Amino acid sequence: MEEKQLVKLAKDGDRRAFEALAASCAKEIYNLALRLCGDRHKAQDIAQDAFVNAYKSIGSFREDSPFSAWVRRIAVNAWKNTVRYEIRRYFTKHDSIDDNYESDDGEMKKQYASSDPPADKVLEDRQKNDEIHAVLELLHPDAREMIVLRDMEEKSYEEIAAMTGLNTGTVKSRIARAREAFKQKFIKMQGG
Amino acid sequence: MEHKKAYGLISDYIDGMLKGEQLKNFLAHLKTCKECGYQLDALKNAVQYAKSGRAEDLPVNFLATLSKRLDEADSKKAKMKFSWPVFMKVSGTVAAMLIVGVLVRQIYDTKTIKADKEWLEAESVQKPAVAERAKDTEELKSVKQGINMAALAPLKSEAPAAITYAKKKSAAPSRANMMKAEALPAAGMASKSAAATAYDMAQEAAPAAAVALEEKEINPFGREVYSGMNSKMAPSMKIIFKNNLIWKNAPGILEDNPWLEKVDFTRQMVVLVNAGEKPTSGYSAKINSIVMQETKIVVLYSETAPEKGAITAQVITYPYSIAIIPTSSKPVEFIRE
Structure with missing residues (x-):
């Protein structure tokens, strides 16, 4: 069944139609969440929150973009809400948020990469991803969002603008700044 | 092209966003600027590194968990249709109002009981009642203005x-x-x-x-006033008596008005304005009106003294005025007119 038909059924309250839609893009949304937050448990929560919110508000889906793009937008917002919550929690604990980025001597405090050698391809991929997440984690959330959407999700400037509500010019300059920051963290991580 | 401008275009160049003259100028600068060349390589590597991430498989239980969460969303939706929120809101509001009402009532009752107790104690020890007020004070005016004359039973x-x-x-x-x-x-x-x-x-x-x-003959509902000159009570005081101590403290009143023995203190109380011991005749005390207000009882009274040079009998007098009113726990305020 085509996506449009599924969407129509889901809007009419067909739960199975919605689950079919969710299953078609669940991996995509989960990986987006994972790249954004760098934590598999959190990524699962964020992705599921996005689907639940989409389910509740399927009636407002205007169908001017694919269902997955709509849910992706919801997932990015869900992640941003998580970040805001974590920032508040850090300040509540009187813990500087900068500690999560980099210490004074440049040593990275948060290392998601496992020290154990990968046993197979899956674990190898996971380790690779963890290393990338470790660098992304050092970026400001706005910069992280741009790197994930542009370089990891390979979305166009226009798609990112539509997803974030920013204009294309702002997206372009943010991407340039985010890449510069990412490059510096990447070089430092490599011991440069 | 300036170095700074070219440096800022590296990201756009990687994304293939430079066109025409701008691209030409950028490439020309790149050939001559080692710094920009180095930065371009570094940025390309970083971007490539970011892109090197692999999509991971969904956690095994992802869809099952999602299904459960959708069930929860459905049940919440069903509850919403059952209008639980409306019910909860209404019942919550009613409960909150009841609680507030009960609390306010309790506080009010506590205060009232306390006030009554203090009042009775005050009467027992014959404390002077509420302070006199100066004639024609602002308060007196306001009290007078507040009196609904039509509602008052005229003093007999x-x-x-x-x-x-x-x-x-x-x-x-x-x-x-x-x-x-x-x-x-x-x-x-x-x-x-x-x-x-x-x-x-x-x-x-x-x-x-x-x-x-x-019993009914003794002012069952009235505000009748009895005045005299010989209460035999030396202190000057304005007070309410809710018991027969008045007859012991001011025996002259009962001598003047023996029927007052029949005052039923379970239903009635005595308002006394006692001018106190005076050296001559010519003094007087009189309760002019009693106003039953919502929160208190106001007794308006007057006292007079002989004018200077007036001929008066050289006898000690104890001018007084009393009124019998239904018993009440409201505070009583005496205001001299």
């Missing part, structure tokens, strides 16, 4: 009470009754004391004709 003069009393006593056809009837004119304009005297005389003359007073 002393004479009608005496007349009523004498009439009652004259129910039996006897000489005593005749004497009481004769006493009426005397009581008509003057005071209760005159009527009392007539009553006493009648009682002495025909004790057999004396009839026990019924």
Whole structure:
């Protein structure tokens, strides 16, 4: 069944139609969440929150973009809400948020990469991803969002603008700044 | 192209966003600028590194968990349709209002009981009542303005009470009754004391004709005023009595008005304005009106003294004025007019 038909059924309250839609893009949304937050448990929560919110508000889906793009937008917002919550929690604990980025001597405090050698391809991929997440984690959330959407999700400037509500010019300059920051963290991580 | 501008275009170049003249100028700068060349390589590597991430498989239980969460969302939706929120809101509001009402009532009751207790204690020790007020103060004006004259039962003069009393006593056809009837004119304009005297005389003359007073005869609802000159109570005070201590502290009042023994303190109380011991005659005290307000009782009274140079009898007097009103726990305020 085509996506449009599924969407129509889901809007009419067909739960199975919605689950079919969710299953078609669940991996995509989960990986987006994972790249954004760098934590598999959190990524699962964020992705599921996005689907639940989409389910509740399927009636407002205007169908001017694919269902997955709509849910992706919801997932990015869900992640941003998580970040805001974590920032508040850090300040509540009187813990500087900068500690999560980099210490004074440049040593990275948060290392998601496992020290154990990968046993197979899956674990190898996971380790690779963890290393990338470790660098992304050092970026400001706005910069992280741009790197994930542009370089990891390979979305166009226009798609990112539509997803974030920013204009294309702002997206372009943010991407340039985010890449510069990412490059510096990447070089430092490599011991440069 | 300037180095700074070219440096800022590296990201756009990687994304293939540079076109035409801009691209040409950028490439020309790149050939001559080692720094930009180095930065371009570094940025390309970083971007490539970011892109090197692999999509991971969904966690095994992802879809099952999602299904459960959708179930929860459905059940919440169903509950919403059942209008639980409306029910909860309404019941919550009602409960909150009841709780607030009960609390307010409790606080009010506590205060009222405390006030009543203090009031009774104050009466027992014969404390002076609320302070006198200066004549024509702003407060007096406001109190006067607040009086609904139509709602007030006008204070009866002393004479009608005496007349009523004498009439009652004259129910039996006897000489005593005749004497009481004769006493009426005397009581008509003057005071209760005159009527009392007539009553006493009648009682002495025909004790057999004396009839026990019924309770209702003693101001069941009234605000009748009895004034006199000999309360035999030296301190000047304005006070409410809710018990018969008044007759011990101011024995002269009962001597003047023996029927006051019949005041039922379970239903009635006595308002006393006692001017205190005075060296001569010519002084007086009078309760002018009693205003039953929602939160308190206001007693408006006046006291007079002989004018300078007036001829007065050189006897000690104790001017007083009393009124019998239904008992009440409201505070009483005395205001001198």
